[in-house]
Amino acid sequence: MKEKDKKRLEKFAVHLARLREEKGLSQRALSARCEVDFGKISKIENSKANLVITTLIELAVHPRELLNIEFD
Numbered sequence: 001m002k003e004k005d006k007k008r009l010e011k012f013a014v015h016l017a018r019l020r021e022e023k024g025l026s027q028r029a030l031s032a033r034c035e036v037d038f039g040k041i042s043k044i045e046n047s048k049a050n051l052v053i054t055t056l057i058e059l060a061v062h063p064r065e066l067l068n069i070e071f072d
Contacts, residue, residue: 013047016059034059
């Protein structure tokens with residue numbers, strides 16, 4: 001994986017965790033709410049997994065907020 005892509009995944013991981021925590025949700029609660037496997041959420045938040053668009057859509061209850069990140 002390119003270094004630029006790794007950094008983007010890390011930024012997204014921090015962003016997702018922050019949004020989840022601001023809403024008072026555990027990873028398991030988020031998993032249940034958006035029907036994304038708990039293990040996948042954990043891997044995403046730990047920069048261990050790349051997202052596929054279907055997972056992003058499931059997570060995107062508020063897509064604008066979820067994708068409001070400056071990557072570069």
